[in-house]
Amino acid sequence: MKKVIVFILAFAQTIVYAQQKQVKDNFNVRIRLEKGDLNNDGLTDKTVITMDTIDAAVPLRLQIFLLQPNKQFKMIFSSTDVIEPQYVNGIHTKNTIPYFFIEKGFLVMNSEKNDVRYQHKFIYKNGVFQLVKISSVIYDGKNSTIETVFDLLAGVRTETLKSLGSEKILKKNVKKIMIRPLPTLQNLRNFGNKLDLER
Template identity: 45%
Template sequence: MQNECKQITLRTMNNIFLLLAFLFMSAQTNVFAQNILSKGQFNYLVKEEKGDLNRDGKMDRITVHMDTIDNTYPLRLQIFLSQPNGKWALAVSSTQIIEPQYPTDKHGEYNGYQIPDFRIENGSLLMWSEIKGGNITYEFKYEKGNFELINIEKLTNNATKGYIDENTVFTETKFNLITGVRIETDSTNSEKTFKNEKRIKAVLIRPLPKIQDFKFSDKDRY
């Protein structure tokens, strides 16, 4: 009887030991998995677009993914170019072209702007973004292995009361980075304060900005 009790006790201790070991390993696995996720898992597809970007007659692909694990909710743009074998090859991957939804400098507050929209038109990649008092559209063109910024169109207004009235001035900016010509046009909708003023500047930027180097904060440069 004593031997049987000892055997039962030993088996119980072994089972407890195995259980503790299992729990320890599970905890370590969870920590490891969390560490992987914390390094950036862009797990939510926000946008996908297809079109010919490198002028080879085949469909290329762009995607925008959000990392819902990171508290700032960063976003990643990726561009995949078609290959002769029918597959896509990653050409660009950027996490700095789109501002996170909850930037660290805003201490967890929403950045106030919707996620930029990307589309492919006439062989160009267009990026439409909200900015303070308006919006801005960037046009990138594939040239010699890079997507270069070639055109910018921006529309802003000077409304300060939270709404647009008859005194609001709208400013349209068109900037052709290839020619270096930047045109600003001010206008109003009111007959009393009608305004139509145009300003033309020469702003030469060389080399042309590449999409992989472009930052969301660069909007202030143009």
């Protein structure tokens, strides 16, 4: 009986090992690499976006690394959910691949979706990236743009209508909106358009 149990356990371990071998990391094409000091320790950290060209959806992975005092990089974030795949149900999304860069201690994401330009600004705190500001610019197709800035720390959303190619303000709307807890990079997609379109 003991021999049968040992055989079953060994067989089960072989199956698990075989399954693990089949799961291959195909994110082997680097799309973007940006560097900067993310946690204000004087060391140059980095963000890396890689693409899986084997998967039909062509998913993208964002990884963030902090440089350690021993000059080794430590990965503090890795996700394939932050950036949507290039294809959904076999159809190209036509959305640009976001730029992630580090500026004055903030992680900044510039992206464009459905002809709307977005900027998300995150701060690294207690092991998570908290969203502290989001802004967008929309061209109305005529002669004006709508610029929206949502300061999540202050809870103030400002929408400004401007003449195209000018700083002249045609209309301005300020609204108080408090969101707590703050969204994080990890759960950003779960919030959908709530942050962008809340009026």
